[in-house]
Amino acid sequence: MxxxxxxxxxxxxxxxxxxxxxxxxxxxxxxxxxxxxxxxxxxxxxxxxxxxxxxxxxxxxxxxxxxxPGESKPDADRDGKFSLRKALGERKVKIPTLAVLAILVLAFPFMVKFYQVGIMTSALMFVILGLGLNIVIGYGGLLHLGYAAFYAMGAYTYGLMYLYWGLPFWAALPLGAVSGAVFGIVIGVPVLRLRGDYLAIVTLAFGEISRLLLENMSGFTKGPEGIAQIPRPGFFVKLSLQGATTYLFYICIVLVLFAIFVIRRLEDSRIGRALEAMKEDDIAAQSMGIDLAKTKLITFALGAVWAGMVGVVLAAKTTYINPGSFTLMESVMILVAVVLGGTGSIPGVILGAFLVTLIPEYFRALADYRMLMFGVALVVMSIFRPQGIIPRVRKRYLVGEDKS
Amino acid sequence: MKYFLQLVLAGLTKGSIYALIALGYTMVYGIIKLINFAHGEIYMIGAFTALIVGGALQITTGLSPLTILAISLAAAIFFSSGYGVTMEKIAYKPLRNAPRLTALISAIGMSLILQNYVLLAQTSDFLPFRSMIPNFPFLTPGKSLVTTTQLVILITTVVVMVILTLLIKFTRTGKAMRATSQDKVMAQLVGIDINKVITFTFAVGSATAAIGGVLIANHTGQINFYIGFLAGIKAFVAAVLGGIGSIPGAVLGSLVLGMTESFGAGYISSAYEDVFAFIILILILIFKPSGLLGRNEIEKV
Structure with missing residues (x-):
């Protein structure tokens, strides 16, 4: 009482x-x-x-x-209970689930209104951005606040190359990836010595400089008015608006799958392990023979590749780009997706990206409160659940125990 | 020559405002090693409080401009300090032992919250801010090099700096602050309540930012919810430039930054005014991360 x-x-x-x-x-x-x-x-x-x-x-x-939380002991209790993660890990459940999911995804554009396909495409683009930023933050442990600059790089690669040379979408997509990666390295070289909060601020500075340059070099980039009438991709023939949107939806699906594939391969590779070590303790990693400079540059490049590609997709989807689409708020939103879902966790980041894009879209009344909610999400997640909604499961290696 | 002197004065004025904000960054960083990303928002809230309180008084009462200025400045200081302290309690205190990046993410969140709070509760438009500082009779506008608000900003900044230096050098609280920034555990062992010290630091830092906010609003004549972001980043640049954690450093860094921006905009291109600050930040962090007056930190494994 x-x-x-x-x-x-x-x-x-x-x-x-x-x-x-x-x-x-x-x-x-x-x-x-x-x-x-x-x-x-x-x-x-x-x-x-x-x-x-x-x-x-x-x-x-x-x-x-x-x-x-009082009585419940996490480990002892969880063995007996039904665990979604465990169930999904079993072959018998996993394959049918994936099959149903695949059919749903493939049929999606034909089941819903055209407008929904566009929204879902934006959400998928955000998923790819989240996965890309996740490589930098989740695996490399480098807080990057200028991620939108890479995104802009991809979009402007397509926009400018179309404008000056008439380059088509499919040529721009790999070029966007390359320019993203190159830009990642270019930004990476000067900040090699920095880490933690200083790195965050300097990447933020780079992001803002890139945007200001895009805005002010009007002769080359068309300045704040942006580049308009960028063509959508065609499928052998020129597609209708509807057809092109559906097409972009499938392209995004393929890119998401590709990103997941690459990241999962990365986790177990030599580079992935190096990233992990660098994240845990960079000085110790260095003394174990990891070339920090190289590893950091690889992290930036690997993260930026995805933003570059999504940038090209964005330019193709909206047919119009201007520097206003690549502000700090964009970088922060991608960061929210990663932190909310779970840093380093692929399903987490996917969920986070969907939450960040779809909630304001489907609850229009909340749209004004969007940024406020993101702020609250960042604070609440940092305090109560820094590992995110779906935390990352780290591989465990058993030594000397039988693996039954 | 006149143009040159005007640029110098504009630079000094800008630098003074940055200095008032940068102090908060530097003091907070010195004590809890956190880049308080939301500090710029405190400055914005200071300006807004002064606008609201001043405006309401102007309309409803017939007080003289100077009285209104005094009341609104006091209100700005009080409320900004309140926001600063409350923000620390909510968003940073639970994370004191968490990794630094987690705290930084929380700070970014807090910055978003405060910006959008003002946006939603007030407006997204630029609000006109009627200058409440009466013109000094001995400065004829157009003829004199320095304007009244510039002079007021310069004098206020100097006074605030002197008071702050005295506070930190000679009072018990100042001593406790210095002890806490050197070693938190030892400070606790000798009987310093570090929670109180941290609260006090946030309050003082926010108060100086609020003074900066009121002054700049009087100087530029308009404010909106987004002014805190750029000012905050630039003040941070100034703090890093001078050596973060060092108070004279923050002042020196701010003046250097203000001058650079002023000359850059005056002689090179005003379109790139904001770029100069970022370039300075990148250069200083690459070549001398400890800043102009900072100490080198030795990292132990």
């Missing part, structure tokens, strides 16, 4: 404090043209009520995080 009273007291205090704190910005609105002051007292009430309950929940979650 005493405890409850104390909790109520704490919540009331938090609510009062936030009501004071948010008072000027939430309540008063000044219209200095007409000389009117708007007092929005209702907002204050909502802040108070909201904070009262949320602070309670917050303290409960923090307490749980620090002292553990």
């Amino acid at each position: 005493n405890k409850i009273i104390q909790e109520i007291k704490k919540s009331v205090l938090s609510a009062l404090w936030l009501m004071i704190l948010t008072f000027p910005i939430m309540v008063i609105k000044v219209n200095s043209y007409e000389g009117v002051v708007l007092w929005r007292w209702k907002n204050l009430m909502w802040i108070g009520i909201g904070t009262f309950f949320l602070s309670w929940l917050w303290r409960f979650l923090l307490d749980r995080k620090e002292n553990g």
Whole structure:
């Protein structure tokens, strides 16, 4: 009983404090043209009520995080319970599930409205971006805040090459990948010595510089007005808008599968192991004979390749690009997808990318609150679940035990 | 010559504002080794609070401009400090022992939250900010080199710096701050409540940012919810340039950055004004990551 009273007291205090704190910005609105002051007292009430309950929940979650969830012991309990992950790992379940999923995906453009195909294509593009950034953050442990620059690089590769030389989509796709990778290395070389938070800020700076250059070199890049009328890809013949969108949907599916394939191969390769070691402790990795400079450059290049390709797809999908599509917010959104889903986890990042793109799309009422929700997601995930919604499963190697 | 001097003054003014923001970065980094990504938003909130409070007072009461300025400045300082401290409690305190990147991601989230909070609660448009600083009679506009707001900004910055230096050098709290930044565990052992020190640091850093916000709003005449981002990044550049963690460094770095931007925009191209800051950041981190006045850190394995 005493405890409850104390909790109520704490919540009331938090609510009062936030009501004071948010008072000027939430309540008063000044219209200095007409000389009117708007007092929005209702907002204050909502802040108070909201904070009262949320602070309670917050303290409960923090307490749980620090002292553990109480009785349940994670490892001993989980063996007996049904585990989705375990079930999916079995051949008998895995193959039919994948088959059903494949049929659903292939039939998707014919089952839903045309408009939905476009949305799903954007979501898939985001999945690829997330997977690419995940190589840099999840495997290499390098926080990159200028990822949109690589994305822009791909888009402008197609845009400019079409503009000056009339290059078609299929020639631009590999070129976009290459230019992404090259740009990744170009940015990578100067920042080789940096790590952690400094690296994050410098990559952010590079991202902003790239955008400002695109905006200001109007003679070459058409500046802020962008490049318009980039053609959609054709399938031997010129496709209708509908046909081209469906086609791009399938292209994205193939790219997603390709990305997953490459990343899974990467995990077990020599480079993948080197990345892992570098992420854990770069000095120790170096003393084990890993060439840090080379590994870092490879990480950037491998991450940027995907952004380059998606950039080309974006240019083809929207037929119009301008520097405004590649702001810091874009980089942050990709980061949210990765952090929300689970850094380093492929299914996690896929889920994260879908959440980030589809929630604002299907809940239009929430669209205004999109960036606010992303911010909340970043803070809440960092505090309560830094490993993400679907955490990464690391391979375990058993030595001296039988592997039954 | 006049053009040159005007550029110098513009650079100094800019640099002073950056310095007021950079102090918060540098003090927070010195104590908890976190790049407080949301610090620029605190500055923006300071400017907004002053605009709202000042505007409301102007419309509803008949107080003199100077009184209104004083009240709105006080309000900006109070609320910005409040936001700073609350932000630390919510987003950073639970992560004190977490990896630094996790805390940085949380800070990025906090920055998004504060930006969009102001955007949703107020507006996304640029709001006009009527300057509340009365013109000094001895400075005739157009004739004198320096404008009134510039002079006020320069003087205020110097005063704030002097007070802050005295605070950190000679008071008990200042001593506790220095001890905490050197070694948190040892500081606790000698009886320093580091939670209090961290709260105090956030409060002071936010207060100086709020002063910067009010001054710049008076100077440029308009604000919106996004002004914090660029100012925050640039102040961070200034803090790194001077050597992050060092207070005189932050001031020196800010002045150098302000001058560079001013001359770059004046003599090279104003379209690339923002690029200069980023280029300086990249160059300094590549060639002298410890900054102009920073100490080299030796990393132990």
